[in-house]
Amino acid sequence: MSSVDPGETGVTDIPANSHAGIAAAVERARALRNSDPTQGIRIADGALAAAQRLASIHPDDLPAQRLLADALAALGHCERMSSSLADAAQHSSAAVSVYEAIGEQRGEAMARTQWGIALVQMGDLTGGLAQLERSRDISVALGDRRSESDALIDIGVVHNMLGDDASAIAFYQQALPIYEQANDTYHVATCLNNMAYAHVCWGRRELDGGRGDSASPHFSQASSLAARALPLARECDHVDFVATCLNTLSLARRHSGDLDGCMAALREQLAISEQIVGHRMRAVCRATIADALLQRNNDGDASEALHLLTEADEICAAHQLRESHPPIVESLALALERSGDMAAALAAHRRFHSLQMQINSETAEREARALESRLRLVRTEADLDSARLREQELATLNAQLNAKQAELERLAHIDPLTGLANRRAWLQELASEWAAGQQGLYLLLLDIDHFKSINDSWGHAVGDAVLQRVARCVVGSIGEPRATGRFGGEEFVAWCRVDSRETMAALAARTLQAIRQSNWDEIGAGLRVTASLGWTAATRHASVDAALSEADRRMYDAKHAGRDQAMG
Structure with missing residues (x-):
């Protein structure tokens, strides 16, 4: 029997009767699945061709059939790691069929796991979950606790992706004692971190549903679990994993209101990111710290946040981090607004929109x-x-x-609560209108009076209904939906073209009257809502930013003069 170098194995290199040569090629392919999956595919393809010839010559030979299944499984695994997902699912499925036929349950469980993960990565979460659950059941029947716990983690991840955080946590809790008994520090930390992240997701869903009281315990639990995972991750000497645990901890602390603790975790994560070859984490860490600084808003926080976001923007641009770039540019635009640089903020908003549209297009192509x-x-x-x-x-x-x-x-253009144009979309419409000429063009900015008191006294559901009703009042007065937008919070903006200042003053008064005289008892018995409005003529200003600033000043003049009135 000729000797074979598995590192050089190709499609025609392995004799059809070389059990050892096929087995060596399969092992070589498996060893390369992470470091060089393309080379692993080439080697596994050669092993598969030889195994198919061998199995056709000896169809009743059990070792030959096992080699065929092993080659199919190795090829599927390498293809999954190289993102050839359809091929990976096909070959893993074929491996399952052969393993089933020869009664090789351990191999079947492993192949089903690869099949399931490939389906999940292709977007078929239900189909992938079915294969992972079958793999777990086989491992339980075999008494293979390690494979069972691995499957439990994979199943938990899919449930988390499906939005079933409670089930995800339950599966991680089942896997945890198995790893603890085996003294597997890395996977113990993985279970703890995954549970923490699932609690963060659960808490966010509660917040999105307006259930803040229910969200708080999840963020507290997430902080506790992530704090337990972090020292274990450090023991593993795996910097990427430590950074992942720090990210989960920072999310939990931030949502819990512990901004200083969040900041400490983020700064440590930033230091670690400088040791990692990839650039994405460096950019994302800077942006996340900046967002937390803006939320904390101590002296100097805004300036540092702007500096970090500028660095993150530059890293994304230099290394073409397309998926991470849009939210960083959006945060940069908001930081520039807060700093008062409205021209730069508008440019950043436009750049964000352009990047987001590119991402949307690429996402659609990937899904296709x-x-x-x-x-x-x-x-x-x-x-x-x-x-x-x-x-x-x-x-x-x-x-x-x-x-x-x-x-x-x-x-990308609409405020989901009111249906009006969001800030960036409205600014783009205004820029086009401004470019068409400032003669007869007026800008107004409106802010609901005592809106925080409405939220505090009547609840956020009533507050949302008030925002929707005010939006309809403004659109009804202006008469042009695309000219009206929500600027954030309880602020609305609009532009219009009228023939005189007197007409504009009458329109502003009519807008406030529509709000004042609306039937607010339909929303809450005894509820009354007014607003303050500032307006200005475009011809008085050299730029959009200057006009908006003037309308904002006039609106605050109306507030200080007693509210429920317009100034311009």
């Missing part, structure tokens, strides 16, 4: 490729009945993608 991969996998496993059915499915998928793209574009 994933859907095509899933469809190709379905066709491989079972032929479709007719060409008509295939065309209908493709048309449906295309319609779904078009609808999703349209929704993404709409959300």
Whole structure:
């Protein structure tokens, strides 16, 4: 029998009767799955070709069938690591079939895990979860506690992705004692950190649903779990994992209101990020610290936040970190606004919108490729009945993608509560209108009086209803929905073209009257709502920023003069 160097194995290098050569190539491919999956695919492909020849010559030979299954599983694993997900799912599924046929349950469990993860990465969470659960059941039947616990973590991650945080935490809790008994520090820390992150997600969902009291215990629990995970992660001497645990801890502390503790974790994470080869964490850490500084708002925090966001923006631009760049630019725009540099803020808002649209387009393309991969996998496993059915499915998928793209574009421009243009969309509309000429163009800025008291006394649900009603009043007075926007909080902005200052003053008064005389008892018995309004003529100003600043000053003059009035 000729000797074979598994490092040089190719498709035609392994004799069909070389059990040892095939086995060596499979092991070599497995060893390369993380460091060089492309080379692993080449080697596993060669092993598979030889194993198929061997299995065809000796169809009843159990070792030959096991080698065939091993080669399929190794190829699927390498393909998954190289993001060839449809091929990975196909080969892992084929490996499962062979392992099942020969009764090799350990191999079947491992192949089902790879199959399940590939399906999850393709977006088929339900199908992937089914394979992971089957892998767990096989491991339980075999008494393989380690494989069982690995499957439990994977299942927990999918439940977290599905938004079922309670189930995710339950699965991590099942895996934790298995790793503790095995003294597996790394996976103990992984369970603790994953539980902490699931609690953060759960708390966020409670906040989004307006249930702040229910959210608080989750953030406290997340802080406790992440604090337990962090020293264990440090013991593992794995800087990426330590940074991940610090990120979870900072999220938990920030949502708990412990901004100083959050800042300490973030600064340590930033220091670690400088040791990591990738640039993404360096940028994201800076942006996250900046957001926390802006939230804390101590002396000097705003200046440091602006500096960190500028650095993060530069890192993203220099290293083409496309996915991370838009939110960093959006935060930079808000920091520039707070610093008073409105021109730079507007430029940053425009850049954010451009970047976000590029990301939306690329996301749609990736989802299209994933859907095509899933469809190709379905066709491989079972032929479709007719060409008509295939065309209908493709048309449906295309319609779904078009609808999703349209929704993404709409959300990029619309304030979800009021349906008005959001800040950046309104500023873009105003810039176009300004460029068309300032003659007859007026800007107004309106702020609801005592809105915090409304929230405090009546609750946030009533506060949201008030914002929606005021938005309708403003649009009704202006008469042009695209000219009206929500500037944030309880502030609304609008522009209009009228023939004189007197007409503008009458329009402003009519707007306040519409708000004042609205039937607020429909929202809350005894509720009364007024607003203060400032307006200015565009011709008085050299720039949009100057005009907005003047309208803002006039609005505050109206506030100081007793509220429920307009000044311009």
